[in-house]
Amino acid sequence: MRERMPTVVSTDVVCLGESMVTFLPSQAGRLADVPSFERAIGGAESNVACALAGSGHSVRWVSRVGADGFGDHLVETIAARGVDIGFVGRDPRRPTGIYFRTEGERPTTLDATGDSGGAAEVVYYRAGSAASAMSPQTVDLGTVDDADVLHVTGITAALSEECLELMRVLTGPRPDRPLVSFDVNYRVGLWDRAEADAAPGPGVLLELARGCDVVFAGEDEAAAAWGVTGGPESLRERLPEPAVLVVKQGGEGATAFVRGDEGGDGEAADTVHFEPALRIDVAGAVGAGDGFAAGFLSATLRGLPLAERLRHGHLTAAAALTVPGDLAEPPSREVADRLVALDDEDWRALHLGPGWNTGKADPS
Ligand SMILES: Nc1ncnc2c1ncn2[C@@H]1O[C@H](COP(=O)(O)OP(=O)(O)O)[C@@H](O)[C@H]1O
Numbered sequence: 001m002r003e004r005m006p007t008v009v010s011t012d013v014v015c016l017g018e019s020m021v022t023f024l025p026s027q028a029g030r031l032a033d034v035p036s037f038e039r040a041i042g043g044a045e046s047n048v049a050c051a052l053a054g055s056g057h058s059v060r061w062v063s064r065v066g067a068d069g070f071g072d073h074l075v076e077t078i079a080a081r082g083v084d085i086g087f088v089g090r091d092p093r094r095p096t097g098i099y100f101r102t103e104g105e106r107p108t109t110l111d112a113t114g115d116s117g118g119a120a121e122v123v124y125y126r127a128g129s130a131a132s133a134m135s136p137q138t139v140d141l142g143t144v145d146d147a148d149v150l151h152v153t154g155i156t157a158a159l160s161e162e163c164l165e166l167m168r169v170l171t172g173p174r175p176d177r178p179l180v181s182f183d184v185n186y187r188v189g190l191w192d193r194a195e196a197d198a199a200p201g202p203g204v205l206l207e208l209a210r211g212c213d214v215v216f217a218g219e220d221e222a223a224a225a226w227g228v229t230g231g232p233e234s235l236r237e238r239l240p241e242p243a244v245l246v247v248k249q250g251g252e253g254a255t256a257f258v259r260g261d262e263g264g265d266g267e268a269a270d271t272v273h274f275e276p277a278l279r280i281d282v283a284g285a286v287g288a289g290d291g292f293a294a295g296f297l298s299a300t301l302r303g304l305p306l307a308e309r310l311r312h313g314h315l316t317a318a319a320a321l322t323v324p325g326d327l328a329e330p331p332s333r334e335v336a337d338r339l340v341a342l343d344d345e346d347w348r349a350l351h352l353g354p355g356w357n358t359g360k361a362d363p364s
């Protein structure tokens with residue numbers, strides 16, 4: 001049943017996807033040994049929404065949460081970041097998803113430098129969540145299409161059959177569709193389960209990406225999800241349809257392919273640009289990709305040239321990388337524009353650490 005919604009007012013960006021309440025450990029160690037957790041929130045699409053709102057754009061987060069306290073907390077926290085939450089559905093029968101995690105550092109895998117190669121343990125309680133019931137029936141297309149940009153990610157496609165159906169509609173052709181932005185966000189754990197259920201595997205992400213206008217993919221995730229190795233050019237060969245393809249190459253940089261006739265018949269040659277990433281004292285890697293997407297989309301909305309779109313991506317990623325959590329405050333437009341305008345040599349010499357984006361420490 002379609003829910004009654006307030007009147008839609010046009011917005012710059014709509015981000016659609018599941019967010020969850022997350023519980024961060026009070027101390028390092030095995031999940032089995034952590035005695036207490038601190039509450040925070042997580043969700044790729046709401047991270048992008050919050051970063052874009054922080055960069056001065058009007059943003060709506062479209063999702064579903066349970067009619068429970070965790071749903072209240074998500075909606076209140078995201079609204080406090082300046083995001084419109086007026087079209088978040090409340091499901092009285094399904095709970096809000098939650099997850100628990102450990103710190104990345106597992107003492108069993110310490111190497112000589114004291115760094116850990118060990119991944120954090122993460123346990124999700126999201127199966128059957130309110131957001132997993134997002135579908136073309138429960139999400140009003142009128143609330144997602146009245147924007148300049150619609151941003152979605154591959155996570156949604158893995159949540160349920162209904163969510164995949166919704167993703168097919170959102171990334172498919174329809175009249176007056178906004179610019180559709182898609183971050184692949186391949187999460188191996190979500191797709192393992194899908195394979196066990198004989199549901200579509202991660203190849204469906206490539207199919208969905210073909211229908212989008214702007215696609216963000218990590219070089220590593222393209223290899224893991226689709227077996228595409230051989231660098232950004234190989235991925236572009238496999239994915240020629242999107243007018244803009246951004247291949248993220250971690251701490252190295254990012255390569256963007258923009259079709260000469262952006263929005264045309266797909267025959268024109270690409271413009272290709274590589275922009276090096278920044279040197280960063282990483283405080284927490286979670287949320288970097290979301291920051292990158294937000295920075296790139298913000299610059300796209302402002303009509304900035306390709307090289308600057310990539311630099312804004314790197315800078316908003318840097319904001320996420322230099323805070324422990326994943327909800328970073330993006331740099332002010334004035335700071336970001338000043339750094340983006342640096343010549344190549346000064347850009348490469350930038351070294352950002354905690355506090356650079358909030359004016360508490362000067363970039364050096
Ligand atoms: N080690 C690093 N040093 C500098 N920048 C980085 C580093 N790792 C990631 N980034 C920045 O974050 C962006 C997103 O990184 P990525 O690994 O794709 O994130 P995610 O895994 O969250 O999708 C990169 O394009 C780059 O701008």
Ligand SMILES: [Mg+2]
Nearest residue numbers: 183185289290
């Ligand atoms: Mg990602």
